Amino acid sequence: MINQATDSSSTIPPVPRGVAMDQKTAEQPDIKALNSAVKQAAAWVEPLQNEIRRVIIGQDHLIERLLAGLLTGGHILLEGLPGLAKTLAVKTLSQAIATDFRRIQFTPDMLPADIIGTEIYNPRDTSFEVKQGPIFASMILADEINRAPSKVQSALLEAMQEKQVTIGEQTFRLPELFLVLATQNPIEQEGTYPLPEAQVDRFMLKVVVDYPSIEEERAILDQVEHTDSSTMVRAIISPDDILAARRVVDSIYLDDRLKDYIVSLVYATRDPRRFNLDLQEYIETGASPRATINLKVVARALAFLNGRGYVIPDDIKGCALDVMRHRIRISYEAEAEDITSEDIIRKILDTIAVP
CATH class of the missing domain: 3.40.50.300 (P-loop containing nucleotide triphosphate hydrolases)
Structure with a gap:
């Protein structure tokens, strides 16, 4: 069986709640402007x-x-x-x-x-x-x-x-x-x-x-009991509202460290030993590159829905199950031990450190 981490704080450092994770402030976008654009585009x-x-x-x-x-x-x-x-x-x-x-x-x-x-x-x-x-x-x-x-x-x-x-x-x-x-x-x-x-x-x-x-x-x-015409x-909204919102979502800031985090999560499903995970016997095939791309775009969408112009680690972790559960094919050993792809993803999330 997969042993779930009992104290995630031992493997995951404190998650920064703000956006200023990159020390190269000169390269950072205007977060206030992004927040304002998100607030306006998300009025619906x-x-x-x-x-x-x-x-x-x-x-x-x-x-x-x-x-x-x-x-x-x-x-x-x-x-x-x-x-x-x-x-x-x-x-x-x-x-x-x-x-x-x-x-x-x-x-x-x-x-x-x-x-x-x-x-x-x-x-x-x-x-x-x-x-x-x-x-x-x-x-x-x-x-x-x-x-x-x-x-x-x-x-x-x-x-x-x-x-x-x-x-x-x-x-x-x-x-x-x-x-x-x-x-x-x-x-x-x-x-x-x-x-x-x-x-x-x-x-x-x-x-x-x-x-x-x-x-x-x-x-x-x-x-x-009270169903009626009400x-x-x-x-x-109209389709134009949605298409306009998509352009704002595409501009939401994603720090380079979070991009590396996304790649690590997906790559861990293909080569778990590289991340000190004893999962290789349970995984037949890992997640495809579409998982990497979709983790990025869904995390941006969740940031938009929460009124932010930037992605935080919780956005990525929050969508990891839905993005990857159908992209991991488990082995016969996993089926025999009643281990699901969701169990594997949770173990990866508990082990890989958040930037």
């Missing part, structure tokens, strides 16, 4: 969260990760048992944004054309016309994505990575604000197919949705 965040919470009770972690996906353009995979508001959360988010939304219900008998579209013969002018599929929307809910076979799941790959779709000999660009939010039931449930590794890696985050607390479930019961979701 709290109203949007409040609007979503009128429908979704609890699930604060899920809501925060959905907003992080909006701010970075990264696709999100939501995993949880049925009935935990995964689909409702995505639908509510889409309604709170003045943009187009499509829900695709994945089933075992689906074909790739059901997603991307196909060419249809027009007998009037003896030519083929393209009929676009539901993928041509800004926000896509791929509901129960693991209930469709791999050929259908792979139809999303080009769209997710390249933001374009090829039908016949024609290539079509997707909207600039294009986001795939997929839900899946746990793999061990009957009638599901494991997602191909290439597609899993294209999801920026894998968020595990858990049961609500007992207080939250009591509030859900009251909300259902729970309709209002559009709070």
